[in-house]
Amino acid sequence: MNPTATAEVRLAALTDPEVREEQGLEERTLTDTPWNLVVWNDPVNLMSYVSYVFRSYFGYSQKKADKLMMEVHRKGRSIVAHGGRERMEQHVVAMHGYGLWATVERAGAGGKGQHG
16 A cells, blocks of 8 residues: 555545544554564675674664674574655665565564664
């Protein structure tokens, strides 16, 4: 659903009880649920390169980028960003462009909420 259509559905749901009932809780939950960008460990990229990507793409400080990179290295994954699904999917495409393995998950799916 495009952003304009989503906004129209939300506006209709606020003003029209039939639309609100028709859309149901499931639709509202999917659009309102926060999502995580997960970057996974791989045997190819150097740790310094992963930290560089986090600094250059996300604008993270050296300290934060290194912390996230070490989490990827030690735990096999790290939640690197948190927000709306569409934005997290854009980040996945960007991470793939840098050669990193990344996916999107619902917040809380991996036992974590927001990244620090």
